[in-house]
Amino acid sequence: FQAGGLELSAPAMQSSLRILLQHPQHCQKAFWNGCRHVFCSGTGSARLVAAAARGSPSSWMQKMRVWRQQEQRLQDMGPGALLAASFGLVAAFSIAQEQLPVQAEDKSKLMDEMGFKHVMIGGTPQPPFFRQEVVDELREKFILRDSDIVIATYPKCGTTWMQQIVLSLLFEGEKEKVPQPMAQSPWIEAVTCFKRINAPEGFMGKNMTVEELSAWDGSTDFAPTCPRRVFKTHANFENVPWKSPGKAKIVVVTRNPKDACVSMFHHFRDGTKFQYRGDFQHFTSQLFLKGKAEAGCFWAWHAGWEKASAESKEIMWVSYEELKTDPTATIRKLAKFLEIPLTETTLTKTMAAASFDSMKQSFAKNDANLQAAGKPVKKEHIRKGEMGSWRNDIDGALLVEFDAVHALRCLEHDLQYKFVFG
Secondary structure, three states, X not given: OXXXXXXXXXXXXXXXXXXXXXXXXXXXXXHHHHXXXXXXXXXXXXXXXXXXXXXXXXXXXXXXXXXXXXHHHXXXXXHHHHHHXXXXXXXXXXXXXXXXXXXXXXXXXXXXXOEEEEEEEOOEEEOOOXXXXXXXXXXXXXXXXXXXXXXXXXXXXXXXXXHHHHHHHHOOOOHHHOOOHHHHOOEHHHHHHHHHOOOOOXXXXXXXXXXXXXXXXXXXXXXXXXXXXXXXXXXXXXXXXXOEOOOOEEEEEEOOXXXXXXXXXXXXXXXXXXXXXXXXXXXXXXXXXXXXXXXXXXXXXXXXXXXXXXXXXXXXXEEHHHHHHOHHHHHHHHHHHHOOOOOHHHHHHHHHHOOHHHHHHHHHHHHHHHHHOOOOXXXXXXXXXXXXXXXXXXOHHHHHHHHXXXXXXXXXXXXXOOOOOO
16 A cells, blocks of 8 residues: 555554554554644545544554544545545554564574574563563563562573572572472563463463563462562663662672583573574684673673672672582572571571582472473573583683683773682
């Protein structure tokens, strides 16, 4: 359909209408601009459509009802008037396509010939199930409670381990009350994006809308309600998935980039969602060191959170390496920061529940239960849990390249943190 230099196919019009219905706050402006663009002469039909556009701003559907009510009158005015009014709709749809925050059902793409399916969210590569409109809604509406705890990590830096530790502390070390740490402390962006795309529920627990997540009380169908809500995110500080943190406690878990790189490579290859076929050399040189892996640049991510923690007493840094070398002192520090009462019994039981062998067994049992119920699982999520094992994979020219990039990125992003490479 075309007129006055405007052209729009029927499928495009349908797509635009769906977008307008999803974003009623933009409808009035887009519709009115469209009418004004075409009906500069101020004809009778223009006034009718303009009246519809300037009517109640509450929803696009109200405007469509006005359109239907006026359709007979337009027909009485002759085919020219009806055609002119139709042009106004076309113009509105065309301009809406330019003005509205359009997000197709699936905008994922491959990074290169080796795969890595991803979407760009706020300029950062993210898993293909992410949706920009959901992240935007989280940033506009999701407000953390003062009692909340958020675990913020670059991927593969000890997220699940910290989830297990924090939940165990809250349940006084009772291991049986933390059967599914990934579901009991949901990934904020994942569960809300899964809800939007109607993904099946699995190892990450219940899918929720932003409104449902805001009202969530920490309960699940398989464990007692947690005394405090616990969440996780892999977002950089500039794109946190909430409107306001309040006085919520945020635990940033870090790990040296070499071990994180090796772990992320296996994460990419062992799963199916990324469709990655490259070898370790390709992953390291072309993705990780160039800031093109999941969650973007490792060093920029840490620099952002480092600056944020310097300005907030509600953010604590914990390293994977100190949890490995001195778990007792680290968990004591963590409990004090989170204001969780800690007895020697709770400490001992928490350390046992969060041991690698215990978590490996627990995840294997949980995966079997999920598979029996026909739900998706992530196999080998708990892989090795080692420190310094990067030496088995990074050496020679690749090690020289890695060290050079590490030094350059730390300077570039003014990252002061001294990583322990084991």
